[in-house]
Amino acid sequence: MNGRVLDVNQRKVWVLQNGSGAPLLYLHGFADVHGVKESWMPFHERLAERASVIAPAHPGCAQTDENNDIDTIDDVVFHYLEVLDALKLTEFDLVGSCVGGWIAAEIAARHPEKIRKLVLIGATGLFVEGALIGDVFMMAQPEYGSSYASLREMLFSGANQADALNMFPDGKGELDDELRRYQMLRFGSRIGFKPPYFYNRPLRNRLHRISSPALIIWGEKDSMVPRTHGETYVRLLPNAQPLKIIDGAGHSVHAEQPETTAKIVLDFLAG
């Protein structure tokens, strides 16, 4: 693990970097590096075999400073523009999962010229009438005193899926993991609680600006972000591949099927 602290406009940003090759910026979600895990998961390690993977932790997540001035997704986008400046990244592949996918789409809509190729995995961000994104905050409140089964069910293909149990165990997990989960929810609540949940209405009318090739990946059994959101991204992004469904996976496809998902991403980036 190569972690370092980046100084961004006098705030600390925690960044992991691994591998060599073309730069790939990875923006994390819940069941993810920084969202739960301190270090890389197999998915990111596969990517790092062919790319230089750079994964900053969102404001308030892992060791990145919290920023009380973040009220909306626009503030997050501006934060990342500053991160890109600090990393001296001008053109790169952008991969985002869940909330990270939303942030990726927002960055790409503002600065399409910076994005070589875009990959969104189970991305939130869109308002699709009649298909609300699931309430991860309520699911994160324990049932029967200590059960996070319904949170696991929302984020994975099932409450008893092995990765789900590993990342979101019942009761009290390892303190540092618990804390990272909490930080991610706290960050998420800033941008994703009002309106409910995790969308920015104007985004869909801005996607037409993103001319770079785009790949949208969805878990077959995503219980958090309805598949119609993936279909909408595909329809509105001018240069998107057909929606790629990962059979058997839930919302966190990169956690549940790292090999398959990484191969699809790498093939797309290489093609």
Add this chain to the structure above:
Amino acid sequence: MKPVQLFCWHFMAYPYLNKDFDQKQYSGWVTVPNSLWDNHKARGLYQEYIDQLAYADELGFDGMVLNEHHQNIYGLMPSPNLIAAALTQRTTRGKIVILGNLLPLHMNPMRVAEEYAMLDQMSNGRLIAGFAPGGGPETFNYDVPSANTREKFWEAADLIVRSWTEDGPFAHEGRYFPLRYVNLWPKPLQKPFPPVWIPGSRSASTMAEVAKRGYCYFLSSRSHGGETHRAQQEFAAVLEKHGDRYHPFRFGILMSTYVAETDQRAREECEEGVWYFLKNCLKGHLRREGRQLTYGPGVPYIPAAAWREYLKGYTPGRKLLGDVENWDELDASQSIIVGSPETVTRRIQSLIEKAKVGNLLIQFQLGNMPDHLARKSMKLFAAKVAPVLREESVKVFDKQFAGVDLEPAVEAVH
């Protein structure tokens, strides 16, 4: 020193649930289906509850307490200010305590400043103004983002008090509620402003903010073991740090009681209401059954460092008040004190003495307790318990706080 202040708190529970509610329903909060509301049965319910509060005033309680809840069966007061307005016209002497308006749920804090000022005028200076940030359930009720709730809350509270005390119009250059023209009409009657009470659950930062402003701290816990005493000590220490001194009227607690002629009769009469309250009203709030909305990582309103501290002392699956399984366990929690006047007096006296607390906010009507029993208990309490508590508390406080001056009581200007 003045005697302990005894307030009657009414939550206004929905009392018409079927016996199978707990078995069939997942929660009493936020998502509890409102198809359970029965208009036929509920007609006149608010009248009954308001009458009980007016009765408390007649019986000589020092005040009546209301608070704000949304979308639940625990408390049917989305707007306690409406009930308070009714009480201004039905009562003449007791304080009207609203504990409180949930400031982050209001789009503009000036609305609270205005309504409280109106209530202070309408009640002839009897308002005690409570401000609360709201908890887990309210976060979901009104989609209040958690991370900045506390900051927003204190900005709103300070703006309200400033609007009561400073002549307008002035501009408020706030982070969350910037306003160009703050110019309150009417002003509150009490000078410099109505007493402010803030509830908390032992967080050091809330205590510090309360101490900084000289307000009264109210412990929102429903159980009273050693933690109540510790909360008092912590708050006293925080006051000292701010160059202030603790006295019993800087602190308040919530408790419930039922009084009848004998211990046995008290238990028999109140048991149905008590279990209804514990198993139905607390489901979703202070029960581990179903989904508990009050605390948890889904309402991340404290900073990560504070959450780390919380986790260290947290035992997953631990019993909450509503999880008690039998009467002895309930009794040990010192949450609901049930018995003859002698028993209740003795137990509350010991609580006052240990927790050095001067404001007792007492819930009499519990769950589906019928009107006649709630009134009977209140009457017996007022006749047999209150006089002893008042007399004895003066002696206790005089001994515990010899030489401590109460700040001059805030008097209404007439």
